Amino acid sequence: MSTLTPKVLFLVGLVLSEAIRFPHRMRHKRAMQAGLVRDSRVSGPEFALDLIAFCGMELLPLVYVFTGWIDFADIRLSLPVAAGATALGAAAFAAGLWLLRKAHAELAANWTPTVQILESHRLVTGGIYARLRHPIYAAVWLMALAQALLLHNGLAGPAGLLGFLPVYRIRVPREERMMQDHFGEEYRTYRERTGRILPRRGGAFRG
Template sequence: MFLVPAAFLITVPRVVDSGNLGLLPVLFGGVVTVAALYLFWRSHADLGRNWSPTTELREDHTLTTSGVYSKVRHPMYTSLWIINAVQPLLVHNWIAGFAPVCSFAILNFIRIEYEEEMMMQKFGDEYLEYSCRTKRIVPGCL
């Protein structure tokens, strides 16, 4: 997600640069990125021992429904969507700025379906009830 844009910025001529957008978009992108990184950290902290870098459930896995998980079921993905959305403001290159969105979208939607099916199998009605009262990515939306 981040290596391809970095490699692109280093190797490709600057013909597709979006130009100097000024200081305001960069400041906005920076502030939003910091907020998204906080959400990403908070998601990990709220998961505690339930967090895993792979999609696996442990024997003692519990359903986390508090903290940021009381608002959305996948706050880590929410934070990554936010970071991807503001990256063009920080990178100033049309291709490198928007490239991660496509790859992340594919990974995101495949993985979310897999994770939700896994949670349904493990927690059944408890997860179904939780998913009825929370949104997937954006509170009040998706």
């Protein structure tokens, strides 16, 4: 297998993920311009978290794909191991893209890129959200895992997992506190029957 193949697969996945996100980012931008944000708990560290994630999941991988600057950290794998890692990476990216698209479609105008509540915000509890409270984050974890499997480099490969970890650990509890503040008992009950990024055992899926 050519060393170019997993890099191309990563690029295709990255482009598709951005294509899925783009219309939702534009819709949120219009909501911001219209002053439709009811509660915003964005702080200075939020921008630092986003920068860390961007560097780990986009900047460093793209540097690796398009330059030879960090080739010194390449991991030499046997052909069968490289092929297996590439196949698993492609599958993980495909699963992440499917979940990202589904979660965005079901959350629709309730999505915000950071810790915010919009004027029209409602608690979405159907579809994939009947099992997972944060399916978009689950999708990002899958894509970060795919990056580690596709980019056989000690720096670029794990950078996505390491870059996204602080976002997940810090932002998710803050988002859940805000949802609890706004939706009260309804959110508490919802939280008790769902998992964050993995389904809670015994939960029912409502399509």
